[in-house]
Amino acid sequence: MSDCDRLSERMPLVAAGSEEWSAAESAHLATCAACRDEWKLLVATRGLGSEVVLRASPDVMAATLLARLRQVEQEDRRRRRALAAGTWGGLALVATTLLVVMLRAPEPTTAAGGDSVQVAVAAAPFEIGLPELDGAEREELQAVLDALDAPLAESTTLDGGATDGVETEDLERVLRAWEG
């Protein structure tokens, strides 16, 4: 480090009055124009604004500061409480809305005297594959359906009245398919 660099490092401390130039440093300052100019600049800067005085005393300024900080902290607490209330209120509203939607969901129709299991089964699409009927003629299929639709009192598997139009073999084939 050169003499100039060493002096430059020390200038702020000497300008602040916390240290002093050594004899060698003073001698260097007397002969080095660059260091002298920097020293003058530092002293001038150090004195910059020395005429500036705070109008308020530090005690008054501190009291104003503390009052303002307390006010802002109170506002922050109020804002946090309002936010928390709003959050819980929002959650409650969502929960209530979901509950209303669930309670008002359309109920599937039920058969008279039926229980919930039969209602569920009756409401679902119900298909049974009957490959044996795939080859049946239209009249044969209609006869089977008519037999199924006829009131119980009017038909019986014993007399076979409702199935007169169906060949016995076809009917047996259908019955075997149903019975598995």
Add this chain to the structure above:
Amino acid sequence: MTAVELPGDVELVAAYRAGNDGAATELVRRHGPSLARYVHAVGAAPSEVDDVVQETFFRAFRRLDSWRGESSLRGWLCTIGANLVRDEFRKRRGRLVVSIEDRDLPDTADPYAEVVADEAEARLRAGLGGLPRLQREVFLLRAQQGCDYDHIARTLGTTPGAARVHYSHAVRRLKELVS
């Protein structure tokens, strides 16, 4: 580092955080006058200095948690103050305020010397106003506030080496104006 790194700052901040309002008063008393001179040097008009200093302390105390004691508290306060002055300058979209019109001229036995001194100070202020912001702040923290390069670097978010370069460039530019 002696002029700015006051040994009690860390303890005072801790005491304030623990609820001791007296610690805040002591911090204002300790740093207020220097802060006033600094913000005036970076461009605040004398009539605005009180407001800038008050606002600087307010913002600093609101985020005391972010000051961990590694950098100088005064340097940190000065940086907040300089940012405030810069923001105010941007809002006004005007030239940097370097007026000395608000200052009362003291009675002296040598008015000519006083005028010369005024002119030199005016040139210095104009020179400071012409520096890039980082050079100006590094120079003032070093020359006016007496901060060392390590603290300047931590305060301004740069390195000690870069701070030395900024200071050296600022000195070179300002020397011609003051000489």
